[in-house]
Amino acid sequence: MSSSEDSTSQSTGDSIKDPSVQSPPGNSGSVTSHHCETKYIYVDFEPNDPRNPTNYSHRKKWIITSIACFFTLVAGITSAGYNMGFPSMISDLATSRHQAMIGLSVFLLGFGVVPLVTAPFSEEFGRLPLYCVSLVGFLLMYVVIARAESILAVQLGRFFQGAFGSTGATMVGGTVADIWPHEQRGLPMALFSLMAVGGNGLGPVIAGLIQYNDSLQWRWSQWIQMSVCAACFLCIPLMGETRSAIILIRIARKIRKDTGNPQYRAKIEDERTSLKHLIWTSCTRPLFLLISEPIVTSFSVWIGLAWGIVYCMISSVGLVFTELHGFNVAQAGLGFLALVVGSLIGFGTNFIQEWLYRKYFPTKGVEARLYSACYAAILFPIGMFIYGASCSPSVHWSGLVIGIMIFLWATYTIYLAVFSYLADCYGPYASSALAAQSLFRNILAAIFPLFSQQMYQTLTYRWANVLFGSLAVLMIPIPYVLLWYGPAIRNHSRFCKRVMDAHSKPEQSDLKTSKEKV
Known part of the structure; x- marks a missing residue:
C-alpha cells in the first residue's frame, strides 16, 4: 500500500448528488452519478452496492483476507527456510557459509527496497494484477534457485524472489483496509502479523526435515516450497x-462504452497524478518521515532491532542446537517451532489488547494501541x-525454547503495534510511515546475519545474545513515552497534526450547527 494510494483516495472537491441522473442501461441499481462544475459526470457507489469492496459479505472478506495472508506465509517460509539447506548447498556448490548467508540477506534487501518502487503500481493498475505478476515472478525464482550451478545464481535468484515476494x-x-471498516481490522491485521512473524519459524521446520533426507536436500526444498506457492497462486x-x-x-469505462457518453468518469481519473510522480513520492516520502518524524524513527529502530x-x-x-546439544538437522529444524508458538501466544494475547483498545480509546485516543x-x-x-543464558551445553535445551x-x-506484539499505531497516527500518510519502518526493518534484518557468524565466534553465543538483550533494554x-506523551508529540508533527485537525473538524462542525439551531 503506497502513500499515493491513500492520498489520491481523498476527494479534492464536493460532488452534488443529482437524483435526476439515472444509471445507464445495463448498470442499474449500483451506481450513483454526481454532476460537478466541469463537463464530467462522476460515478460512485450506492450505499449498499455489492461491487463496493466494503460491502462484500463477511464470508467473502475472510476468503480474500485468508488468501492474502497465505501469500504472506509463503513469503515468510521461503525467506527463513533457505537457511536450513546450507550444509548440502555449501557442499554442492563448493562455496562458503558466508557466501550462502548472502542469499538470506539479499532476499531481505529486495523485500525492503523494491516496494518503494512497485507500490504505486497498484494505484495505476489495481491490486489483483500486482498480486498475479508478483506470484508468477516468485514462482519462477524457485526454478532459478533450484537449478543454479553457482552461488551467484542463487544470490541473484534470492534477491529477485525477495523483490517479488515483498507484495x-x-x-x-492495503487489501485489509480495502474491505474491512476501521473498527473491524483488528483481527485481520493480527492474522496478517501472525503469518508474517510465524512464517519465519515454520520455514526452517519444513526445510530441516527435507535437508535431513539425503535423497532430497536443498534443491528439493525449493521444489517443495514452489508447490506450496503454486497452490497460493x-x-x-x-x-x-x-x-x-x-x-x-472500470464501471465508468463500461458506462462510456455502453452509452457512448464520454462524460461519465470516476473522480480518481481526474485526481491521480502520473505514475512517475507516484513512484517519486513513494520513494522519497518514507525516507523523509524516517529522518524527520520521532514516532516513525523510534518505532523503526525498535522493530528493526x-x-x-x-x-x-x-x-x-x-x-546452537546441533553444536551445543547434538541435535541432527531435522531436530534442529523442529526447534524453530518455538518461533511459531511464540507468535501464536502473541496472536492470542492480542485479543486482550483489542479489548483494552475499545475500552480506553475514548479517553486515550490512538495511544490505546500501545498497552500490549x-x-x-x-x-x-x-x-x-x-x-x-541457555546457550551452553550444561543448560537443558528447553531453556533455549523458552527464551x-x-x-x-x-516481537509479534511489537510488529502489530507498529503497524496499528502508525496507521492511526498518520492517516493518509500511513503507508509512507509503514514503508519507512519496513525499509529500515528489512535492511537491518539483511545486515545482521552478515556479521552474526563472526560475532558469535568472538563473543560466543551466550554473550552475543546477552548483548542483544542489553540493546533491547535501551x-x-x-512505548511508555508514546503512551503518556504521544498526543503532544503528534501535535508537533506536521503530518500527524493534519490527521488530528481533520478528526476535530467534524466535531467543530457539529458544535457550530447545534449553536445555530439554538
Missing part, C-alpha cells in the same frame, strides 16, 4: 480486485537474556 507483505495491509483469482478506485474506473535479531536467530538457532507494546518492551530483553518463545511473543522507554 505478500506490503500490499496485504491458484487461489489468487478468487480475491478479485479490492481497490475501490480501480473498480469505479527485533527483526534483525530474528534473522540472527534464523541463521544461528540450528547451529508496553509489556512487550519488557518481554523482549527477558527473552533474549534467557536464550543467551525464543518469549522473544517471539514480544528500547524499553519507547
Whole structure:
C-alpha cells in the first residue's frame, strides 16, 4: 500500500448528488452519478452496492483476507527456510557459509527496497494484477534457485524472489483496509502479523526435515516450497480486485462504452497524478518521515532491532542446537517451532489488547494501541537474556525454547503495534510511515546475519545474545513515552497534526450547527 494510494483516495472537491441522473442501461441499481462544475459526470457507489469492496459479505472478506495472508506465509517460509539447506548447498556448490548467508540477506534487501518502487503500481493498475505478476515472478525464482550451478545464481535468484515476494507483505495491509471498516481490522491485521512473524519459524521446520533426507536436500526444498506457492497462486483469482478506485474506473469505462457518453468518469481519473510522480513520492516520502518524524524513527529502530535479531536467530538457532546439544538437522529444524508458538501466544494475547483498545480509546485516543507494546518492551530483553543464558551445553535445551518463545511473543506484539499505531497516527500518510519502518526493518534484518557468524565466534553465543538483550533494554522507554506523551508529540508533527485537525473538524462542525439551531 503506497502513500499515493491513500492520498489520491481523498476527494479534492464536493460532488452534488443529482437524483435526476439515472444509471445507464445495463448498470442499474449500483451506481450513483454526481454532476460537478466541469463537463464530467462522476460515478460512485450506492450505499449498499455489492461491487463496493466494503460491502462484500463477511464470508467473502475472510476468503480474500485468508488468501492474502497465505501469500504472506509463503513469503515468510521461503525467506527463513533457505537457511536450513546450507550444509548440502555449501557442499554442492563448493562455496562458503558466508557466501550462502548472502542469499538470506539479499532476499531481505529486495523485500525492503523494491516496494518503494512497485507500490504505486497498484494505484495505476489495481491490486489483483500486482498480486498475479508478483506470484508468477516468485514462482519462477524457485526454478532459478533450484537449478543454479553457482552461488551467484542463487544470490541473484534470492534477491529477485525477495523483490517479488515483498507484495505478500506490503500490499496485504492495503487489501485489509480495502474491505474491512476501521473498527473491524483488528483481527485481520493480527492474522496478517501472525503469518508474517510465524512464517519465519515454520520455514526452517519444513526445510530441516527435507535437508535431513539425503535423497532430497536443498534443491528439493525449493521444489517443495514452489508447490506450496503454486497452490497460493491458484487461489489468487478468487480475491478479485479490492481497490475501490480501480473498480469505479472500470464501471465508468463500461458506462462510456455502453452509452457512448464520454462524460461519465470516476473522480480518481481526474485526481491521480502520473505514475512517475507516484513512484517519486513513494520513494522519497518514507525516507523523509524516517529522518524527520520521532514516532516513525523510534518505532523503526525498535522493530528493526527485533527483526534483525530474528534473522540472527534464523541463521544461528540450528547451529546452537546441533553444536551445543547434538541435535541432527531435522531436530534442529523442529526447534524453530518455538518461533511459531511464540507468535501464536502473541496472536492470542492480542485479543486482550483489542479489548483494552475499545475500552480506553475514548479517553486515550490512538495511544490505546500501545498497552500490549508496553509489556512487550519488557518481554523482549527477558527473552533474549534467557536464550543467551541457555546457550551452553550444561543448560537443558528447553531453556533455549523458552527464551525464543518469549522473544517471539514480544516481537509479534511489537510488529502489530507498529503497524496499528502508525496507521492511526498518520492517516493518509500511513503507508509512507509503514514503508519507512519496513525499509529500515528489512535492511537491518539483511545486515545482521552478515556479521552474526563472526560475532558469535568472538563473543560466543551466550554473550552475543546477552548483548542483544542489553540493546533491547535501551528500547524499553519507547512505548511508555508514546503512551503518556504521544498526543503532544503528534501535535508537533506536521503530518500527524493534519490527521488530528481533520478528526476535530467534524466535531467543530457539529458544535457550530447545534449553536445555530439554538
